[in-house]
Amino acid sequence: KEHIAEVEKFDTKAKEELEAFRIKYLGKKGILNDFFAEFRNVPKEAKKEFGQTINQLKQAAEGKVTEIREALENAEEDKGVYGDLTRPSEPINLGSRHPISLVKNQIIEIFSNIGFNVSEGPEIEDDWHNFTALNLPEYHPARDMQDTFFIQTNPDVLLRTHTSSVQVRYMENNQPPIRTISPGRVFRNEAISARSHCIFHQVEGLYIDKDVSFADLKQTLLYFTKEMFGKSKIRLRPSYFPFTEPSAEVDIYWGLENEIDYRITKGTGWLEIMGCGMVDPNVLENCGIDSKEYSGFAFGMGIERIAMLLYQIGDIRMFYENDVRFLEQFKSAL
Numbered sequence: 178k179e180h181i182a183e184v185e186k187f188d189t190k191a192k193e194e195l196e197a198f199r200i201k202y203l204g205k206k207g208i209l210n211d212f213f214a215e216f217r218n219v220p221k222e223a224k225k226e227f228g229q230t231i232n233q234l235k236q237a238a239e240g241k242v243t244e245i246r247e248a249l250e251n252a253e254e255d256k257g258v259y260g261d262l263t264r265p266s267e268p269i270n271l272g273s274r275h276p277i278s279l280v281k282n283q284i285i286e287i288f289s290n291i292g293f294n295v296s297e298g299p300e301i302e303d304d305w306h307n308f309t310a311l312n313l314p315e316y317h318p319a320r321d322m323q324d325t326f327f328i329q330t331n332p333d334v335l336l337r338t339h340t341s342s343v344q345v346r347y348m349e350n351n352q353p354p355i356r357t358i359s360p361g362r363v364f365r366n367e368a369i370s371a372r373s374h375c376i377f378h379q380v381e382g383l384y385i386d387k388d389v390s391f392a393d394l395k396q397t398l399l400y401f402t403k404e405m406f407g408k409s410k411i412r413l414r415p416s417y418f419p420f421t422e423p424s425a426e427v428d429i430y431w432g433l434e435n436e437i438d439y440r441i442t443k444g445t446g447w448l449e450i451m452g453c454g455m456v457d458p459n460v461l462e463n464c465g466i467d468s469k470e471y472s473g474f475a476f477g478m479g480i481e482r483i484a485m486l487l488y489q490i491g492d493i494r495m496f497y498e499n500d501v502r503f504l505e506q507f508k509s510a511l
């Protein structure tokens with residue numbers, strides 16, 4: 178009976194003490210086994226009470242052990258969840274931005290620093306915004322079914338072949354001064370290869386104000402290439418676009434310092450990165466801007482081409498295949 182009272186009083190927070198308690202009462206050489214062994218020697222008339230009492234003791238001891246063990250386990254669980262705030266957490270797998278988005282955002286940032294806003298327009302266009310307003314005569318080869326995905330003919334509905342269409346829309350709705358860049362997806366009916374795809378991305382820029390000259394264009398391009406590539410050696414090659422006059426192709430000097438660059442530039446060191454020119458007065462008039470009062474420049478570049486250059490990507494198709502082994506390589510580039 179004294180033992181029962183002791184058992185009922187027992188409490189501990191230490192596992193080792195609990196184990197010692199268990200061994201003391203319930204172990205092989207424990208108090209209970211001693212009492213059971215003693216049972217034989219108890220006089221007949223006392224056997225009943227003795228038996229009942231040691232059974233009570235056994236239940237009390239077993240109950241106590243279970244009760245304390247559960248309490249200790251619960252306390253340990255709580256500690257595991259809330260206790261150690263310095264323990265390492267489950268790893269969280271971060272996603273990555275697509276290289277097209279990375280380069281697009283970078284271009285937007287560079288031009289927004291000199292006051293350009295961002296304009297967007299529809300990917301499905303009409304003939305006017307994609308061609309006619311931009312001074313593309315009806316016989317121009319770019320209108321050929323070979324180059325353009327027509328959704329419908331007469332009246333023509335098509336997938337825009339460049340984001341110059343956005344500039345037309347912007348001029349129709351805004352008077353100068355205009356400083357805007359138009360990033361977006363464009364479509365051309367071209368054979369898919371390592372160098373060209375039927376879908377790609379462009380950023381086109383437009384600057385219209387009083388007395389804008391070719392020198393302003395050149396300085397803007399210089400600023401851009403320096404910010405974008407850290408290189409400022411560029412050259413302008415005379416070229417032709419129906420919507421600009423004069424027109425030029427912009428080449429950047431990429432150097433011949435290492436083998437990879439040498440391969441990309443095909444040995445000359447110069448690499449074409451965009452087209453540009455002074456907006457043709459016809460285009461301004463088509464869009465409701467007085468060409469006697471205003472002049473401006475425009476430029477356009479392919480985002481893939483610039484991304485390929487920056488990240489040394491050898492095949493344009495990589496951008497659209499969504500191969501995680503490719504995409505995961507841009508994790509560190511935010």
Ligand code: PHE
Pocket residue numbers: 338339340341381418421452453454475476477478
């Ligand atoms: N729209 C031209 C293209 O898609 C690029 C360009 C834009 C050229 C503006 C000159 C001026 O190739």
